[in-house]
Amino acid sequence: MSLIVVGSMAFDAIETPFGKSDKIVGGAATYIAWCATNFTPVKQISVVGGDFPKEELKALSARGVDLDGVQIKKDEKSFFWSGKYHMDMNTRDTLVTELNVLGTFQPVVPDSFQDCEFLMLGNLAPSVQLSVIEQLKTKPKLIAMDTMNFWMDIAMTDLEKVLAKVDVLLVNDSEARQLSGQYSLVKAAAEIFKMGPKYLIIKKGEHGALLFHDKKVFYAPALPLEEVFDPTGAGDTFAGGFIGYLAKTKDISFESMKTAIIVGSAMASFSVEKFGTQRLREINKTDIDERIQEFVQLVNFDISLV
Amino acid sequence: MSLIVVGSMAFDAIETPFGKSDKIVGGAATYIAWCATNFTPVKQISVVGGDFPKEELKALSARGVDLDGVQIKKDEKSFFWSGKYHMDMNTRDTLVTELNVLGTFQPVVPDSFQDCEFLMLGNLAPSVQLSVIEQLKTKPKLIAMDTMNFWMDIAMTDLEKVLAKVDVLLVNDSEARQLSGQYSLVKAAAEIFKMGPKYLIIKKGEHGALLFHDKKVFYAPALPLEEVFDPTGAGDTFAGGFIGYLAKTKDISFESMKTAIIVGSAMASFSVEKFGTQRLREINKTDIDERIQEFVQLVNFDISLV
Numbered sequence: 151m152s153l154i155v156v157g158s159m160a161f162d163a164i165e166t167p168f169g170k171s172d173k174i175v176g177g178a179a180t181y182i183a184w185c186a187t188n189f190t191p192v193k194q195i196s197v198v199g200g201d202f203p204k205e206e207l208k209a210l211s212a213r214g215v216d217l218d219g220v221q222i223k224k225d226e227k228s229f230f231w232s233g234k235y236h237m238d239m240n241t242r243d244t245l246v247t248e249l250n251v252l253g254t255f256q257p258v259v260p261d262s263f264q265d266c267e268f269l270m271l272g273n274l275a276p277s278v279q280l281s282v283i284e285q286l287k288t289k290p291k292l293i294a295m296d297t298m299n300f301w302m303d304i305a306m307t308d309l310e311k312v313l314a315k316v317d318v319l320l321v322n323d324s325e326a327r328q329l330s331g332q333y334s335l336v337k338a339a340a341e342i343f344k345m346g347p348k349y350l351i352i353k354k355g356e357h358g359a360l361l362f363h364d365k366k367v368f369y370a371p372a373l374p375l376e377e378v379f380d381p382t383g384a385g386d387t388f389a390g391g392f393i394g395y396l397a398k399t400k401d402i403s404f405e406s407m408k409t410a411i412i413v414g415s416a417m418a419s420f421s422v423e424k425f426g427t428q429r430l431r432e433i434n435k436t437d438i439d440e441r442i443q444e445f446v447q448l449v450n451f452d453i454s455l456v
Numbered sequence: 457m458s459l460i461v462v463g464s465m466a467f468d469a470i471e472t473p474f475g476k477s478d479k480i481v482g483g484a485a486t487y488i489a490w491c492a493t494n495f496t497p498v499k500q501i502s503v504v505g506g507d508f509p510k511e512e513l514k515a516l517s518a519r520g521v522d523l524d525g526v527q528i529k530k531d532e533k534s535f536f537w538s539g540k541y542h543m544d545m546n547t548r549d550t551l552v553t554e555l556n557v558l559g560t561f562q563p564v565v566p567d568s569f570q571d572c573e574f575l576m577l578g579n580l581a582p583s584v585q586l587s588v589i590e591q592l593k594t595k596p597k598l599i600a601m602d603t604m605n606f607w608m609d610i611a612m613t614d615l616e617k618v619l620a621k622v623d624v625l626l627v628n629d630s631e632a633r634q635l636s637g638q639y640s641l642v643k644a645a646a647e648i649f650k651m652g653p654k655y656l657i658i659k660k661g662e663h664g665a666l667l668f669h670d671k672k673v674f675y676a677p678a679l680p681l682e683e684v685f686d687p688t689g690a691g692d693t694f695a696g697g698f699i700g701y702l703a704k705t706k707d708i709s710f711e712s713m714k715t716a717i718i719v720g721s722a723m724a725s726f727s728v729e730k731f732g733t734q735r736l737r738e739i740n741k742t743d744i745d746e747r748i749q750e751f752v753q754l755v756n757f758d759i760s761l762v
Binding site (some may be wrong): 334 | 541544639640641642644663664666672673674675676677680681682683686699704711714715718754755756757758
C-alpha cells in the first residue's frame, strides 16, 4: 500500500468573501498528504526553501509522511501563491505567484521509494511529473495525475508525454474542454482517452465530480454546505482522498473508483470549511465516516418506487 | 390522481449552436403536459390565440390532456418567444417576447377541475398563479410552482402571496439566490422555507438538481449527454416528470419526492435531445424505464467498500 505523492509544498495568502489569511502553509502535495494519510502512509516528493516551517515538516512526519523525497534548499524561498476568491468561489484571481524553489525543481526519487504501487502526481510542470515516472524502475499499479490549463497553454508537448503514461487524469470541466477541444464532457472524455488515460475525473467544485471510464460514467455530488469558507486545496484534497482510498484497498476496479471519488468528495467538503489545511488537521475517522454517510443519504433513492 | 397544470402554451423560435428552429409549439404548460401524461392524465389551464395549431390541441387531447380550461381567443395571437443559446447552454439571449394573449390572461378553473389533488403552476405572472389557487374550493394535496427572476424584479408582492400558499417551489440556483438574498444554497433554502414552501427544488441544468426539505437535502445528477441539442423546456419537462410521478403514486413523502426528481431529471434528459417537444412525443415507457436505470447506475456506489 505504498503511495508516492509528488507536488508543491508552499505558502499561500488567501482572500475570500469571508476573510483573509496570513501567509499560511499550502501547496498541492501538502493538501494531498494531510488528506491521504487518513487512509495510508505517504512518501512525499517535493521541494521547499529554508523558510518552510520545521514544525510543518515534523507534523507531516508524525502523521506518516516519509519526507526523504523532499528537498530543502536552505538559502532559497518556498513557492508562494496569493489569490482572491469572489462570491461564487468557482473563479479566483491570482494576485502573486513567486515560483522560487519550484522554478528549478529537479525531483529525485529515493531508493526507498522504489517499491511504490500508487503514484499521485499533483499539479506541477509536466516535465517534473514525467521525470518522476521515468525514475521509477517498476511501473506502479496506478498512476494518477492532476494538471491545469496553464500547462496546456505553455507545455502541451510535455503534457502529452505524461498523459501517455498515466492511468487517471483529474481536471476541472473547463480544463477537460480545453484539452480535448470538445464542449460536451462525454465527447471530451472520449478524446482524452485517446491521449493515454483510461479513467477521467472531471471536478466541478460545488457541482460535484464525474468519473468516466470506457463508456461508463459515475456522478459524485458535492455536499451542499452552509458556507464554503476557503476553496483553496479542495481539488488536491479530493485527489488525496481518491488515491488514499485506492492505495488502502489496492482495488482499482471501476466500482472501487466510484467509492474513491465519494471519499475524495467527502474529504474536499471538510477542506473548504476553514482556511488552508486547518480543517484537515482536526478531523478524525469518525468525522470522515459520518460525512461519507451524508453522501449516501444525499444520493440514495428508492428505485423500487418508480 | 387528478393533476391541474397551469402555464403558457405558445410558439418558440430557437437558435442553438447546433441549429435553428422555425416557429414551433412551445410554452411551459405544453412541455409539462407532454411529459406528465406519461404518468397521469392532465387538466390544462392556459390561453392560446386563433393561430395555435388545431392538430396540437388534438394531439394533446388524444394524449389525455383535458383542454376544458384552455381559452382560445380566435382573433388574437398566441404568446411568442424567440431566443438564442450559446455554447454553454446555461445562458440564453431573448431575441423577441410577444405576450399577445398572455398579456390579459384571466384563468378560469372549470367546475370539472375542482376535484384536483395536484396543482402544478408553471412559470407565469404570480397574479395568474394566485387566481387559480383562489378559485379552487378545496386545497389540493400538493401545490408546486415554478417562477423566474423576472417576477422577482417586477411583481415581488404578488409572488410573496403565491409563495405563502404553495408546498413546493422550483427555481434555478440564481433565482434561489435572488429570492433569498443568500449565496449559500443551504441558507437560501432556509430563507425560502420562511416564505411558505416546505420543499425547495433547485434546478442546476447540466449540474443536476437539489431537493431541500427541513434540514434534509437530496442531489439528483443530470445525465452527462453527448449533445444538449435544445435546452428549451427542460425545466418545464423536469417539473412535468416530478409532478406527474407524484400524482401517479399519490405519495408526497420526502422519499417519494427524491424518486420524483430523478424521474424529472430523466424526462428532462430526453427533452434536450431534439428541438422543442419533439423528443417527448417519441419516447415510450420502455425508453423512460431504461433512462431511469441509467440514473441508478450514474449515482450508485458500494458503501460497504468504505
